[in-house]
Each structure stands twice: as C-alpha cells, then as structure tokens.
Amino acid sequence: MEKQHKNTSLIRRFVPYYKKYKWILALDLFCASLTTVCELVLPLIIRFITDKAINDMASLTVEVILSLGLFYVILRLIDGVANYYMADIGHVMGAKIETDMRHDLFSHLQKLSYSFYSNTKIGQLMSRITTDLFDVTEFAHHCPEEFLIAGIKISVAFVILGNINIWLTLVIFSALPIMLLTTGYFRIRMRKAFKRSRVQTGEINAQVEDNLLGIRVVKSFANEAIEEEKFDVGNGIFLDIKKDTYRYMAGFQTTTRLFDGLMYSLVVVGGSLFMINGTISPGDFMAYLLYVATLLTSIRRIVEFSEQFQRGMTGIERFAEIMDEPPEITNAPGAKELTNVKGDIRFEGVGFHYSDGNNEVLSNIDLEVSPGQNIAIVGPSGSGKTTLCHLIPRFYDVSSGRILIDGQDIKNLTIHSLRTQIGVVQQDVYLFSGTIHENIIYGRPDASREDVILAATQAGAHDFIMQLPKQYDTYVGERGVKLSGGQKQRISIARVFLKNPPILILDEATSALDNESERIVQTSLEKLTKGRTTFTIAHRLTTIRNADIILVLTEEGIVEQGSHEELIKSEGIYYDLYQMYQDLDELNEDY
Known part of the structure; x- marks a missing residue:
C-alpha cells in the first residue's frame, strides 16, 4: 500500500472531482481574475499621477484625481464582492469535494476483502478517512486560484515591467528559476515529512483505539503505566517527525525571504541607476517598485501555498493508496442473482490458501449437503x-475447485444476492453502538417494529429486553458492553431471525457462554436452524449430537463423516474427541 505517486498522477486523480462543481469553479476563477486586476491597476494609477505631478502639474486637476479615485473605489467594491464569493462559495466547493472523496473512500473500504482488514490497522484507516482529507478542502479551493492569480500577475508584470525597462526586468526574472530550484530541495523533503507525519498519526490512532477497546484488560492487570510508556514512544516519534517538518519549512521560508531581499535590492539599485541615466522616469520607477512588490507578493503567496499544497498532495496520495487497493472478491462479468434458494450445497475439490502464504489451509474438500441438513464441523x-464456512458467502475465494449452491457456482452469482441468503452467528458477537432495536433491525432494515419484536421473541431475547429501562430503545454501549455475553448472542440471533436466510453458519456460537446462557442460546439456535441448511462449527461436542452429518476436519482434510452414533461406533478421531469433552464436562460439573 505504501507507494510513491508523482504529483502529475495525483493531480489527474483529483481533477475529476471538480466535474460536479465546474460552474462554481469557473465563477471562482473569474472572481480570482477580478481581484488580480484590481491589484494590477493601482501601480498604473500611481505612475500616471507621479509623471503628471513632475512633468505637467497643471493637467493634474481635482476632477482627474477624483475620477481616478472613484474608478479605484469601484474596482475595490468589485474586488470585495469577488473575494467574498471566493471565501464563501469557493471554500464550500472545497468542502464538498472533501466530502465526495471521503464518501468514495468509505465506499471502497466496504468492498475490500477480509484479508485486507486482517493485515491493516483500523487506526490507520481511520486516519486516512478523517485527518488525511482535512487539508483537501483548502487544497481544492486555493490550488486553482493561487496558480491562476500567480500566472496572471507574473505575466502582466513581465509585460509592463518589460515595457518600462527590459534589461532590469530580465535580470529580476532570471532570479526566479534559481529560487525555484533552491526551494525545490526543501519542498521534496517537506512532502516526505508530511507523509511520515500522517503515517505516524495513523499509528497513534491505532494505538489509542487498541488501548481504549482493551481498557478493561489494562485495568485488570494494573498496566496503565506500561500503556502510557508505549504511548509516549509513539508520541515521541511523532514529535521527531514534526521537528524535521518544521526544519524543512524554516529552510524553505528562509530561502524565499533571501531571494525576496535580493530582488528588492536589484530593483532599488538598478532602477535608481537607470533613473539617474534618464532611462526611466520617476513615475516609471514608482510603478516598477509597486509591480515588483506585487510580483514578490505573488511569489510569496505561492511559496506559502507550497506548504498547503504539499499537505493537500500528501492527503490525496494517502487517499489514492487506499483507492488503488483492489478488492479481492468481485462480481464476475454477467453474474446472476441468487433467488429462490433451496439450500443444496456442494464442495467439489475445494482447496484454499491465503494470498500471503503458500501453505494450503484446505485441500481436496468434497462435500454434498442436501437442503435443510444440519452439518456440524469439528476438529x-x-x-x-x-475458513471452510467463510468460503460459502465468499468472504474468501477458493484457490481451487468450486462451491455450488442449488447447482450454481457461487463465483457466477452476485456477491450481494449470495450473502443476503446466508446468515452468520459468530462466537465473537459484534453489536453496533446504538439501541437494541437498531441492532436487530440491521438484519433487515425495512422491517417493522412488530417484525423486530417477533424476531427477538423467537431468539429468546424479548423477555430480558422488556426488563431493561428503555426496552428496545436501550443503548447497548460500545460493542454492546452494557449487555452480558448471552444477551448479546441472543440479539445477534434475533438479527438473523429477522433476516430469515435459507442458509446458516453458526461459528462456535455458544462456546464463550456459561452453562445457563448456553442452554438458553442453544434453544434459540435450534429454532433458528429448523428448515434451513446449517453449518455448525462446534467447540462443545455435546451441542451437535443431533446434527444430520458431523465432519471431522484435520490438516489432511475431511477424515471422518457421519452421524453422532455412526462416528461413536467407529471409535475414530471423533470418538476420542467426544470422550475427552465428556470427561471435561463431568469435571466442570464436579466443580
């Protein structure tokens, strides 16, 4: 994901975001041109008045002066209106572009696969989707403006100054390329420092997130001091990066100030010599000084904008790095919708290994599951x-072989239609920060309140929900922290009841619960699995005795399969596992 992008490629990626706002941008640039004209007219007025005052004082009447004053006041009013538009509507345009980019980034993150999230820190992603894009608003607004204004001022100043004295003008403008080359050294290092700063901000976010989510573990081990020490290390690295950044910024600004002083010296000394020789008039000299001041102001603004430009480009670069991350799981061309699912599932020679390793996790898996069968997987x-179960909804894609649902290869089905037909209940229940109602309705967002209550009742959750202070509108806390493990699991089961899928995956759904909670949840799961094709990953073997088929999975693949009674009679691996779990259960009961 860490890849160097050239400015030109990043600009090409960014420019299309202006398309929706092209008329706002056009008017913004027109306003920028008007403000520039106002600045360029003032030196001409002063030049005119100065020359008249020296050469023909009689022609410099009150009417002429008032007319020039009124003309300039009108220009300043136009400048004020144009500047207001730029400061208001122009900035809003930048904010909208930032919003559009954030939407696209979030949308792309939804498409990325499990493997991406397995290898990426959430704090880094949070940094990219929030702070990395903050500077885009200013960049989107000011970048076209500043370059247009600078282009107009430098071009017009060159023409006017050249007409006054071409030799002095050439001397001054010849210093500009030298200044750009000198400041380029610092610009490159500023860009790298800004990127390092963004990366470290993501690291700090990741560390803070990790600490706060695990704050109960931290406190239970009384390890607050250790966590503070770890945070201080990351915070210290951030400070070092900031020091480098400000050192390069200081060098950048000092270089531009030195060239600024050099060009003023050239104008004052050279202009004075030309005026002594009679080559330019005092009015020309005054205009020359003002235009050079305008020119240097423009250059100084570009220099100051360079810092903002580099920050913006860094944000765009970090944005591009995520957008360039390809989703591993995508719809095949011409993918079909999966509808009217019966639940017939077949694995044909299925193998799988993760993209970052060569060792096969699964190999040569052949399996036929009839509609409505309950398949238990142990090992x-x-x-x-x-992993075997995650291949069915295409959380991962098979490395070899294929999986069919109702005779259709799942790779030829749309991902959305496939996953809407599959319900998953996991051991590690995730509840979103919100109310119980909001968490259950996540299973089917268009469901009515009555449907939610019915699903909760089927899951055995309605009674405990009605005892809570706000019942279905009770806030569950971050990750459901205000509820017990059994309560969270029943809400997750209610979510699946509401979704009503024909295929179920139960991933050790009761293994983390106490005996009483397990009994209640197991009753809910038995209701849930009725009439559905179900894959149950079992930790406690006593919960799968009634499964239609039990698969014993090892590193060598499916080594045993059959009903509970058949596998017990064969006295193989399953028999040994079952005896061991029975002994453990008896031991727990004794305690």
Missing part, C-alpha cells in the same frame, strides 16, 4: 473449520 484448532 483441532487451525484445521480450517471457520
């Missing part, structure tokens, strides 16, 4: 039980 940790 040692790391044998690929969860």
Whole structure:
C-alpha cells in the first residue's frame, strides 16, 4: 500500500472531482481574475499621477484625481464582492469535494476483502478517512486560484515591467528559476515529512483505539503505566517527525525571504541607476517598485501555498493508496442473482490458501449437503473449520475447485444476492453502538417494529429486553458492553431471525457462554436452524449430537463423516474427541 505517486498522477486523480462543481469553479476563477486586476491597476494609477505631478502639474486637476479615485473605489467594491464569493462559495466547493472523496473512500473500504482488514490497522484507516482529507478542502479551493492569480500577475508584470525597462526586468526574472530550484530541495523533503507525519498519526490512532477497546484488560492487570510508556514512544516519534517538518519549512521560508531581499535590492539599485541615466522616469520607477512588490507578493503567496499544497498532495496520495487497493472478491462479468434458494450445497475439490502464504489451509474438500441438513464441523484448532464456512458467502475465494449452491457456482452469482441468503452467528458477537432495536433491525432494515419484536421473541431475547429501562430503545454501549455475553448472542440471533436466510453458519456460537446462557442460546439456535441448511462449527461436542452429518476436519482434510452414533461406533478421531469433552464436562460439573 505504501507507494510513491508523482504529483502529475495525483493531480489527474483529483481533477475529476471538480466535474460536479465546474460552474462554481469557473465563477471562482473569474472572481480570482477580478481581484488580480484590481491589484494590477493601482501601480498604473500611481505612475500616471507621479509623471503628471513632475512633468505637467497643471493637467493634474481635482476632477482627474477624483475620477481616478472613484474608478479605484469601484474596482475595490468589485474586488470585495469577488473575494467574498471566493471565501464563501469557493471554500464550500472545497468542502464538498472533501466530502465526495471521503464518501468514495468509505465506499471502497466496504468492498475490500477480509484479508485486507486482517493485515491493516483500523487506526490507520481511520486516519486516512478523517485527518488525511482535512487539508483537501483548502487544497481544492486555493490550488486553482493561487496558480491562476500567480500566472496572471507574473505575466502582466513581465509585460509592463518589460515595457518600462527590459534589461532590469530580465535580470529580476532570471532570479526566479534559481529560487525555484533552491526551494525545490526543501519542498521534496517537506512532502516526505508530511507523509511520515500522517503515517505516524495513523499509528497513534491505532494505538489509542487498541488501548481504549482493551481498557478493561489494562485495568485488570494494573498496566496503565506500561500503556502510557508505549504511548509516549509513539508520541515521541511523532514529535521527531514534526521537528524535521518544521526544519524543512524554516529552510524553505528562509530561502524565499533571501531571494525576496535580493530582488528588492536589484530593483532599488538598478532602477535608481537607470533613473539617474534618464532611462526611466520617476513615475516609471514608482510603478516598477509597486509591480515588483506585487510580483514578490505573488511569489510569496505561492511559496506559502507550497506548504498547503504539499499537505493537500500528501492527503490525496494517502487517499489514492487506499483507492488503488483492489478488492479481492468481485462480481464476475454477467453474474446472476441468487433467488429462490433451496439450500443444496456442494464442495467439489475445494482447496484454499491465503494470498500471503503458500501453505494450503484446505485441500481436496468434497462435500454434498442436501437442503435443510444440519452439518456440524469439528476438529483441532487451525484445521480450517471457520475458513471452510467463510468460503460459502465468499468472504474468501477458493484457490481451487468450486462451491455450488442449488447447482450454481457461487463465483457466477452476485456477491450481494449470495450473502443476503446466508446468515452468520459468530462466537465473537459484534453489536453496533446504538439501541437494541437498531441492532436487530440491521438484519433487515425495512422491517417493522412488530417484525423486530417477533424476531427477538423467537431468539429468546424479548423477555430480558422488556426488563431493561428503555426496552428496545436501550443503548447497548460500545460493542454492546452494557449487555452480558448471552444477551448479546441472543440479539445477534434475533438479527438473523429477522433476516430469515435459507442458509446458516453458526461459528462456535455458544462456546464463550456459561452453562445457563448456553442452554438458553442453544434453544434459540435450534429454532433458528429448523428448515434451513446449517453449518455448525462446534467447540462443545455435546451441542451437535443431533446434527444430520458431523465432519471431522484435520490438516489432511475431511477424515471422518457421519452421524453422532455412526462416528461413536467407529471409535475414530471423533470418538476420542467426544470422550475427552465428556470427561471435561463431568469435571466442570464436579466443580
């Protein structure tokens, strides 16, 4: 994901965001031109008055002076209106572009696969979607303005100054390329420092998120001091990066100020010599000084904008890095909708390995599941039980072979239609920060209140919900922290009841619960699985005795399959596992 982008490629990526606002941008640039004209007219007025005062004082009447004054006042009024538009509507345009980019970034993140999130810190992603784009508003607004204004001022100043004295003008303008080359050294390092700063901001976000989500573990081990020490290390790195950034900024600004002084010296000394020789008039000299001041002001604004430009480009670069991350799971060309699902599922020679490794997690898996069957999967940790189930909704894609639902290869189905037909209940329940109602209705956003209550009742959650202070409108806290494990699990089951999918995946849904909670949740799951094709990943083998087929999965693949009674009779791996779990259960009961 860390990839260097050239400014030209980043600009090409950014320019299309102006398309929606092209008329706002056009008017903004027109206003920028008007403000520039106002600045360029003043030296001409002063030149005119100075020359008249020296050469023909009689022609410099009150009427002429008042006319010039009125003309300039009108220009300043136009300048004021134009500047207001730029400051208001122009900035809003920049904010809208930032909003559009943030939307696109968030939308793209929704498409990225499980493997991407397995290898990426959430804090880094939070940084990219928030702080990295803050400077885009100013960049989007000021970048076209500043370059247009600078272009007009430098071009017009060159023409007017050249007409006054071409030799002095050439001397002054010859210093500009030298200044650009000198400041370029610092510009490149500023860009790198800004990017390092953004990366470290993401690291700090990730560290803070990790600490706050695990604050109960921190406090239970009384390790606050250790966490503070870890934070101070990251915070110190951030400070070092900031020091480098400000050092390069200081060098950049000092260089421009030195060239600023050099060009003023050239104008004052050279202009004075030309005036002594009679080559230019005092009025020309005054105009020359004012235009050079205008020119240097423009250059200084570009220099100052360079810092903002580099910040904006860094934000765009970090944006582009995520947008360039390809989704691993995509719809095939001509993918079909999956409808009227019966629940017939077949694995044909399925193999799988993660993209970052060569070791196969699964190999040569052949399996036929009839509609409505309950398939239980057992085996040692790391044998690929969860991975096998995650292949069905295409959380990962098979490396070899294929999976069919009702005779259709899942790779030829649209991802959305496939996943809407599959419900997943996981061991690690995730509840969103919100109310119980909001969490249950997530299973089917268009459901009525009555449907939500019915789903909660089916999941065995209605009774405990009605005992809460605000019932279905009770706030569950961050990740459902205000509820017990059993309560959270029942809400997650209610969510699936509401979705009403024909295919279910139960990923060790009761393994983290106490015996009483497990009994209640198991009753809810038995209701949920009725009439649905179900894959149950089991930790406690006593919960799967009634499964139609039990698969024993090891690193060598499916080594045993059959009903509970059949596998017990065969006295193989399942028999040994079941005996071990029975002994553990008896031991727990004794305690």
